Amino acid sequence: MKVLRLLVMLMGSSTVLYAQDDLLNELSKQDSAQTVPVTATFKSTRVVNGQSVETMKKKHLDFRISHRFGKLNSGAYQFFGLDQATMRLGFEYGLTDDLMIGVGRSTSQKVYDFFGKYKLLKQSTGARIMPVSVTLFGGTGVATVDKEREFQDKLYYTAQVLVARKFGERLSLQLSPTYLYRTMPDVTGDEKVVLAVGIGGRFKLSKRVSLNGEYFYTAREKNTVTAPYHDSMSFGVDIETGGHVFQLHFTNSLGMIEKQFIGETAGSWGKGDIHYGFNISRTFSFDKKNKRQPN
Amino acid sequence: MKTHFFRVACLAMFSTALLSENAFAQMFSTSGGNTKFSASTPLENIEAENKKSQVILNTANSEIAIRMNMRDFVFPNKLMQEHFNENYIESEKYPTATFSGKVDKAPDYAKDGDYDVSATGKFTVHGVTRERTIKGKMKVEGGKITISSDFEVALVDHKIEVPKVVFVKIAQIIKVKAQYVLSPKK
Numbered sequence: 001m002k003v004l005r006l007l008v009m010l011m012g013s014s015t016v017l018y019a020q021d022d023l024l025n026e027l028s029k030q031d032s033a034q035t036v037p038v039t040a041t042f043k044s045t046r047v048v049n050g051q052s053v054e055t056m057k058k059k060h061l062d063f064r065i066s067h068r069f070g071k072l073n074s075g076a077y078q079f080f081g082l083d084q085a086t087m088r089l090g091f092e093y094g095l096t097d098d099l100m101i102g103v104g105r106s107t108s109q110k111v112y113d114f115f116g117k118y119k120l121l122k123q124s125t126g127a128r129i130m131p132v133s134v135t136l137f138g139g140t141g142v143a144t145v146d147k148e149r150e151f152q153d154k155l156y157y158t159a160q161v162l163v164a165r166k167f168g169e170r171l172s173l174q175l176s177p178t179y180l181y182r183t184m185p186d187v188t189g190d191e192k193v194v195l196a197v198g199i200g201g202r203f204k205l206s207k208r209v210s211l212n213g214e215y216f217y218t219a220r221e222k223n224t225v226t227a228p229y230h231d232s233m234s235f236g237v238d239i240e241t242g243g244h245v246f247q248l249h250f251t252n253s254l255g256m257i258e259k260q261f262i263g264e265t266a267g268s269w270g271k272g273d274i275h276y277g278f279n280i281s282r283t284f285s286f287d288k289k290n291k292r293q294p295n
Numbered sequence: 296m297k298t299h300f301f302r303v304a305c306l307a308m309f310s311t312a313l314l315s316e317n318a319f320a321q322m323f324s325t326s327g328g329n330t331k332f333s334a335s336t337p338l339e340n341i342e343a344e345n346k347k348s349q350v351i352l353n354t355a356n357s358e359i360a361i362r363m364n365m366r367d368f369v370f371p372n373k374l375m376q377e378h379f380n381e382n383y384i385e386s387e388k389y390p391t392a393t394f395s396g397k398v399d400k401a402p403d404y405a406k407d408g409d410y411d412v413s414a415t416g417k418f419t420v421h422g423v424t425r426e427r428t429i430k431g432k433m434k435v436e437g438g439k440i441t442i443s444s445d446f447e448v449a450l451v452d453h454k455i456e457v458p459k460v461v462f463v464k465i466a467q468i469i470k471v472k473a474q475y476v477l478s479p480k481k
Contacts, residue, residue, distance in 0.1 A: 023360035024395045027349045030326060036366065036390075040381045057373035097373075169387060207382045208458055240382075243374065285372040 038123040041133055041166045042174075044245045044281055045092060045100075045117075047200035048214040048234040049253055049261045050176055053135040053164040055117050056094035059287040064090040064104075066256045066279040073272035081276060088256040106257060113257045115139035115158075123165060135162040139258055153184035158258040160198075173201040178216070180263050189226035194263045195219045208240045212249070216262050223268070232265040247279040321355040323440050328475035330363055332448075334465040341375060341465055343368040350475045352440065357398040359414055361475075364391055383455050383465075389422040399428070407436050423453040431473075440477040447471065 042052035045062065056062050066088045070081030078084070090104035090113075098119035105112055121134040137160040144154060157180070164174035176198035185192060200214035216232045223230060236249025252267035253260065254275055267273030328348030334341040348363040365386040370376035380386040396416010402408070410433045418427040431444030448469045450457065457465060 023351050023353065023358055024362060024393055027351055027360055027362040028391075030349060034364070040377050060373055240378075242378070283372075283374045285374070287371045287373075 033127045035124050035128040036126040038125065038133070038166050041123065041164050041172045042202055043210060043238045043240050044247060044279070046247065046279060047174060047202065048212050048236045048247065048249050049232065049251060049256055050198050050200055050214055050216065050258070051117065051135075051137050051160060051162060052200070053119070053133045053162045053174060055098060055100040055119050055135065056092050056283070058094045058097045059285065060094045061284045061286060062090075062092040062281055063284070064088075064092060064279060064281045066090070066277065068251070068254050068256065068275045068277035070275065071267065071272070072250075072274045072276065086254055086256075104257065106255065106260070108255050108260060109143040110145040111141050111143045111255075111257060111259070113139060113141035113259075132163050132165045135164075136160070137162060141257060141259065143259075149184065156180065156182045156259040156263075158262075160258070170204040171201065173199070175199055176216075178258065178262055180258060182259065182263065186264065187226060187228065191220060191227070196262050198262075202238065210238045212236045212238055212247070218262065228266060229263070230265050230268045232261045233269055243283055245279075245281045247281070249277055250274050251277060321353050322351065322480035323354060323477035324351040324480045325349070325475055325477050328361070328363075328473065330368075331472045332368075333470045333472075336464045336466055338464060341370075341372075343370045343376070343379065345369070348473070348475065350442070350477060351480070352398075352442075352477055354401075354404040354440075357401040359394070359396060359398055359416070361394040361473075362391055363393075366390065383457070384421055389420075392420045394418050394427075394429070398433075402433055402435065404435060404440065409434050412442075420448060421453040421455050425452055438479065441475070442477065443472075443474045445470070445472050 042054050044052065045054050045056065046052055068086045070078055070084035072080050074081050086106070086108045088104050088106040090102055092100055092102035094100045100117050102115045103113065116138050118136045119133070120136055121130055121132065123133040124130045137158070139158040141156055142151070142154045143156070146154065159179045160176050162174060162176050164172060166172045178196040178198060180194040180196065182192055196216050196218040198214060198216040200212070202210045202212045204210045212235065214232070214234045218229070218231055221227055230252060232251065232253040234249050234251035234253065236247055239246045239248070251261070252269050252273055252275070253265040254267065255261050255264060267275065326349045327346060328350050330345040330348045332343055345363050345368045347367045348361060350359070350361045352359045365384045366380060368376070368379065370379065394416055396414050399413045399415055402410035402412060411430070412433045413428050413430045415426070415428040418425050418429070429444055429446050431442055434441040448471055450467050450469065
């Protein structure tokens with residue numbers, strides 16, 4: 001009896017296999033075991049000021065122009081801050097799909113900054129499930145504005161572990177534990193080390209527009225004589241237009257590098273020390289090998 | 296009683312074997328088919344290639360099915376690839392493009408040669424299914440069947456929207472080139 005049942009099953013299964021309407025199903029059966037990576041957790045390599053888990057892809061160059069204007073509460077005479085502009089120019093390049101490097105120059109404190117970012121884990125579904133993306137960030141820089149200082153005393157270092165998850169199509173959230181070390185803080189008596197945790201996220205309003213927010217909690221005394229600083233908080237809108245990403249935002253930080261917006265945010269949202277600013281990012285592909293495919 | 300069962304079993308097994316022998320020889324397939332498309336404009340070169348297209352052809356009744364994962368389309372510009380998946384094709388919602396139909400006038404699959412063919416069936420991209428007849432060429436040679444086809448896909452036919460504020464323009468008609476080398480399915 002068992003044998004018969006087995007045979008019926010065998011025949012049954014073979015009939016299913018050759019049922020002619022099911023050719024498509026036959027194909028889809030073949031790749032049920034695929035790992036599907038979660039892409040585009042953020043539109044850009046920045047959430048607002050802070051780094052996002054995204055890196056530049058291999059042989060892709062990002063040219064990035066960032067501006068922060070003066071304080072909104074500076075009045076009509078200063079055109080609500082627009083009379084002053086602080087800027088950073090940056091080039092960022094993907095060495096591999098997971099490893100990128102960047103350089104930048106800020107007008108604020110005349111800082112040259114250098115950094116590297118490495119995608120350690122990538123969120124995925126399907127055969128292999130990974131709940132979050134994890135990217136490591138390491139940065140250093142030299143603030144050249146103070147000519148009296150020894151070179152050593154102009155340096156700073158930043159290390160971050162960026163952990164992000166994309167919840168569905170619209171919402172992405174990120175946690176960014178941060179270690180910041182200044183060999184010589186700008187204000188005497190300020191601690192050399194600043195520990196901080198950033199929380200950031202984006203909410204997609206449409207296919208090309210998203211609302212972004214970011215807050216860095218620093219574990220230190222705030223608004224004191226030795227550390228006259230506040231936590232950095234920023235809100236913005238990302239608009240994607242093909243090769244460009246425009247990020248428009250309001251923030252209480254003037255600087256655009258970790259040392260400045262995490263360690264030295266002087267503005268307070270409560271007092272209206274809010275800077276309007278934007279990042280414009282333009283990506284170029286240098287992947288010449290694939291550029292023109294023979295037709 | 297026992298011998299009776301045995302006999303039935305033997306018969307069943309034999310017929311299954313015969314059936315499958317026939318059926319297997321009729322099936323030609325590949326999972327490494329090449330599908331390219333171009334949405335280039337005078338300003339921008341937008342091209343992508345999918346080397347993992349799956350195709351299966353039943354030569355007994357000329358039924359054919361094609362399936363590809365949209366995420367397997369590789370663009371030289373990764374930003375374009377991201378836009379393609381995220382904004383245009385919406386790969387999370389509509390992960391595959393498929394065609395399932397029938398070759399209209401079946402060529403003699405047993406005889407080597409070049410044939411002009413067309414296939415009619417359901418063509419699905421971006422979750423929108425259209426009944427289409429797609430022309431192509433079929434080459435039978437050395438126990439392999441090569442199918443190649445050039446055809447066009449209009450964005451509007453598949454509700455693929457191009458937002459107005461896009462700097463990188465893409466063509467409204469996408470040119471597709473497909474080449475699939477099918478071998479007998481084991």
